[in-house]
Amino acid sequence: MAEGGPIKVLIVDDIPETCDYLSKLLHFERDIQVVGTANSGKESISRTRELRPDVVLMDINMPDMDGITATEQIIELGLGTQVVIMSVQGEQDYLRRAMLAGASDFLVKPFSGDELANSIRQVYKRRPRVREGPAEQVPEARAERAPGRIISVFSPKGGVGRTTLTVNLAVALKLDQPERRVAIMDGNLLFGDVGVFLNLPQEKTISDLVARFDQLDAGLLADVMVTHSSGVKVLKAPLKPQQGEMVTAEHVRAILELMREEFDYIFVDTWSSLEERILAILDLSDRIVLVTTPEMPALKNVLLFLAVADLLRYPPGKVLLVANRADMRHGIPIAEVSRSLRFEVAATISNDGQAVTNSINREVPLVQAEPGNPVSKGIRALAKQLVFSLGVAEAEEAAAREKKGLVGRLRKVS
Incomplete structure (x- = not known):
């Protein structure tokens, strides 16, 4: 009841x-x-x-x-x-x-x-509730919680708003579902900006995990991560590029698998590359938010990435194409984007460069600073769409496991 x-x-x-x-x-x-x-x-x-x-x-x-x-x-x-x-x-x-x-x-x-x-x-x-204090709800016992879902935000073209979407998607989901454990990993290991976007202190980073990799566990992870005012936990990128070079694909895989055990949703910012560490992130992801803008260079690179995703045999539904700044002046119409790429645009985000820039400079996510802005509404809708699609996938997986178990039991009986 x-x-x-x-x-x-x-x-x-x-x-x-x-x-x-x-x-x-x-x-x-x-x-x-x-x-x-x-x-x-x-x-x-x-x-x-x-x-x-x-x-x-x-x-x-x-x-x-x-x-x-x-x-x-x-x-x-x-x-x-x-x-x-x-x-x-x-x-x-x-x-x-x-x-x-x-x-x-x-x-x-x-x-x-x-x-x-x-x-x-x-x-x-998930309904909004009046809270008496800042204390978080007691999380479910780990044994009862399903493994967390990893959502990477990627684009083969720089400057399309990848980090803005990563930060705002995570904060939007946390604000909508405060009982969920939401995290961000700044996977842009050389020049990550998630900490700047969220006005986080220059303290510990993923480099501190790598330095004590043989001791990696939930306690060490919790000690290194920083908590944003929204409640989102953040694993920051190294402070210097040379420190980022020390982080290997093996490190990335192990850290993400540990985060999957500790969080319900993990958003990973990336960078425009297909080097081994990025491929490790993309392979582990349950969803890849593939970001483009309605411009020819961005679409050309997206087309190349989609061919790579096909070669990697990513399953249908793993890649969600998102058109950022979809209504930008002189941009290619979204219907034409889908036709040209032969890939459905799953979501569109409006263009409001001034509001987005102001929120970045103020170091406050737009979904917090201006929740009524069309960009914020589009991001919140995308966050809900991601949660919904992952929930459907989880239900399908559970049904498949149940069916497989039933078949096994029937074989034993026969």
Whole structure:
């Protein structure tokens, strides 16, 4: 049972029979209570004000106001209500629009009662809460926690905003899910700037781990990492390039594997190279955020990298192409970018050079300094999209393991 009683749910669909069906699916869930229904986007807003549900199940296609617009307006009410979008379309564009609007999850119809109930419980856990003090929640026991997910941010072209995205993605995820353990590793070992972007003290760096590599463990890692005001833990790059040269691919692999045990999400900044240490990072990554801008030199290099990723046999879905500064003046249209690369653009980030530069110079991530800025909204949507895609992958892996285990048991019986 959720704290304070069952999770209150409002169901929104323009077909009354669908509302009834979803209510019946949830009827036997003791920790979930359907407090009402609405048959239009406009009605969902007034019903949210009236009922103050914890979670809204929102259909995406409705005649008077679509679910995306209704979601935006519900989030703007500031009631802490979480929204789960439901749609028969599962394309990336629908997912991107839903997350940009502020939705916390996206369910593709048809779905089972278990999938629906689990989604409600998960987004309820992530709802904003009033905190009495700065103390963090007690983390789950390590044995009960799944291995952390590594998300590298890479571009074969410099100057496309890679570090800006790394820092802001990590902080956005931590702010959205404060109970999660989020870390950044500055993998730009020669000229890393993550510490500057986050105004972190010039203290210990990854070089301190390398110097005591034979003693590498969770305690040493915790001692070397620095905590940002958002709660994100940071492993800084070496202070001098010559120190960075001493960090090997073996070091990188071992440190990332240890971080995977200690954190839920690890964001890794990189640099424009395919040398051994970068390939070690990319190989270990669960997702590679491949950053480009809508300019010909950047697209040319992205095309070359995609060919390398194919040679490395990276699985479908591992690489997410992100167009930064997507609406820049005289930039190549995003639809043309996808056609030219023959690779779908998974997300777009707006262009606001002045706001981004100001946030960098102030050493405050834009998602903290200006949460309402279109760039911040795009980054938060991308962070949610990454978490969602990794959650789907985790569920698929678990199902595959369960199926494999069942087959093994049946073989033993036979």
